Amino acid sequence: MRNLDEILAFNRDFVANREYEKYQTTKFPDKRLVVLSCMDTRLEELLPKAMNMRNGDIKHVKSAGAIVSHPFGSIMRSILVAIYELNAEEVIVVGHYDCGMSAIDSKRTMEKMLDKGVSAQTFSTLQHAGINLHKWLHGFDRVEDSVRNSVETIKKHPLLPANVDVHGLLIDPATGRLDVVVNGYERTEASE
Numbered sequence: 001m002r003n004l005d006e007i008l009a010f011n012r013d014f015v016a017n018r019e020y021e022k023y024q025t026t027k028f029p030d031k032r033l034v035v036l037s038c039m040d041t042r043l044e045e046l047l048p049k050a051m052n053m054r055n056g057d058i059k060h061v062k063s064a065g066a067i068v069s070h071p072f073g074s075i076m077r078s079i080l081v082a083i084y085e086l087n088a089e090e091v092i093v094v095g096h097y098d099c100g101m102s103a104i105d106s107k108r109t110m111e112k113m114l115d116k117g118v119s120a121q122t123f124s125t126l127q128h129a130g131i132n133l134h135k136w137l138h139g140f141d142r143v144e145d146s147v148r149n150s151v152e153t154i155k156k157h158p159l160l161p162a163n164v165d166v167h168g169l170l171i172d173p174a175t176g177r178l179d180v181v182v183n184g185y186e187r188t189e190a191s192e
Helices: 003-016 019-023 043-050 074-084 106-115 120-128 133-137 143-155 184-191
Strands: 033-038 058-063 090-096 165-171 178-182
Touching (some): 003 019, 033 043, 033 074, 043 090, 043 165, 058 074, 074 143, 090 143, 090 178, 106 133, 143 165, 143 178, 165 184
Parallel strands (some): 033 058, 033 090, 090 165
Antiparallel strands (some): 165 178
């Protein structure tokens, strides 16, 4: 059975058996928290459990490497919507050890794109439009630096309220251990 067919068959039973009832909550995060994490499959269930988060506690935004690559991109927009429209009051960026974005080789990725049918002409067109695919596809060298960069991009955003604390953590995808990279409260406590 193909993935979509399997999903839809399961979903019919899920709805018919009212299994959704145990997940019902509001759209507002109970802990007034928005979490930006990597999309790594190892974190899907581990991250919320390691942070003591249940359904309805947080707004969860995901990107490859937990990277905020553009201050006016969809990741930052999601964070701002969570704050202004959904009552989030804090942000936590969670990167992880052994992240695939630290091993991204843009040349190899572009070769895979060619193998899957993207034309060399497309690369040329994008380059002439001012898009540096090597830079755009590059991840990071050190995950700690990447988390700091994402935290700084969020903290310095001109539309972020001054009273929003922004934290940076790293999670071990094998054990769930959390390490603090940036404690956003330290900024708040220093200014009081």
